[in-house]
Amino acid sequence: MDAAVSASAGRIVVTPRSAYGHPALERMRDAGYELVFPSPGAVPTPEQQRAALGSAVGYLAGVEPVTRETLAAAPRLRAISRNGTGADAIDLAAASELGVEVLRAPAANAQGVAELAVGLMLAAARSLPSATAAIRAGEWGRWEGIELAGRRLGLVGAGQVGRRVARVALALGMSVRAFDAYPDSSFAPDGDFAFAPLEEVLATAEVLSLHAPPAATPLLDARALAALPAGAILVNTARASLVDEAAVLAALDSGGLRAYATDVFEVEPPGVTTLTAHPAVLGTAHIGGFTRESVDRALGAAVSNLLDALDSDRERPGDE
Structure with missing residues (x-):
């Protein structure tokens, strides 16, 4: 993705293990976002997570913890979208305080x-x-x-x-x-x-x-x-x-x-x-939602939720 296009929208960090290579992600690229995969196919370490989120506006999150420290290291972050119902790994109080919207995909899996x-x-x-x-x-x-x-x-x-x-x-x-x-x-x-x-x-x-x-x-x-x-x-x-x-x-x-x-x-x-x-x-290795159909539904919903949140606020001051 060239710098001019990615700069027009911003970066989205993608961490769900099932997301890497999934066609649903193309919708975010088509909308002008640059996608960053800190650990393709694996759960990121806290260090990988924070390094990737430093300049991100959006976060398509997997099962990894999202702590207050992580959120504080992401000053441009506007929204976190989970590819499932649960958000217990996210510090919701910190997200609210920092103005980061947390989105879920209920019933997808x-x-x-x-x-x-x-x-x-x-x-x-x-x-x-x-x-x-x-x-x-x-x-x-x-x-x-x-x-x-x-x-x-x-x-x-x-x-x-x-x-x-x-x-x-x-x-x-x-x-x-x-x-x-x-x-x-x-x-x-x-x-x-x-x-x-x-x-x-x-x-x-x-x-x-x-x-x-x-x-x-x-x-x-x-x-x-x-x-x-x-x-x-x-x-x-x-x-x-x-x-x-x-x-x-x-x-x-x-x-x-x-x-x-x-x-x-x-x-x-x-x-x-x-x-x-x-x-x-x-x-079993946390495979409840790891079916072809559930992955498609969950990622599709998570991408839609994230694009809706980011696009509704794309012109927010301070992003240039």
Whole structure:
């Protein structure tokens, strides 16, 4: 991109791992913006992030933390656009104070996350990772599974993702009880579904799937885990902060939990830990929204949001 064109609009930093090379980005180039990739295909380090943002007006952000220090090092930054719903990695108070708009792409990856949650339930119920690993090793390993039909699914969070999971579970023949801080009474799918208090959801959930926003303290601590029926399956495609990992490990060791299937970890990538190495843990690498369709929807929405925000304010003084 020549200097005359890029100077007319400014720089946009792009960090989502799935964005590099995606055709949706061409819309920003066509609008006259210069795109900067501090770490193509990888999560940037804080040093890479701050160096790239120093002269940027826009930021198409991935999962990396965006701290007050980072924002302070980006004096021209006007808007941050996330290619998903969550913005908990961004210091929202600092962004507000510094006049940086934070934009989200709600529901763009909901179908991908919901399908992964259902897949993890099925994999845990039938011990699929162990079964396939045995065949790969030339062994004839067989593990007795459980059927989901006739069992109770508990949902913590019944938004875009939770509602999709509920519909699939009902189609499988499960009953569903959902807790949501703001239950949508218009959601009334066919089958045995009802909203319920959290205590009832926990006490009856043979499978519990988490779809809630991040929490300051874990919702699933030792006390909450003890309330689940013995041998329950816990699925987490939402946030690592929702669970007390030490309490989960204790529940797995005692048999209180049959399995913990999770797409999220306190530290990502987590490396080899007691949790990741546990035979009853099914872990995936934060791939809930990493489907071709979800990536297309999320990046398309994130690009549109960012262009709308920047173009509405392109003539702001002090940018020359």
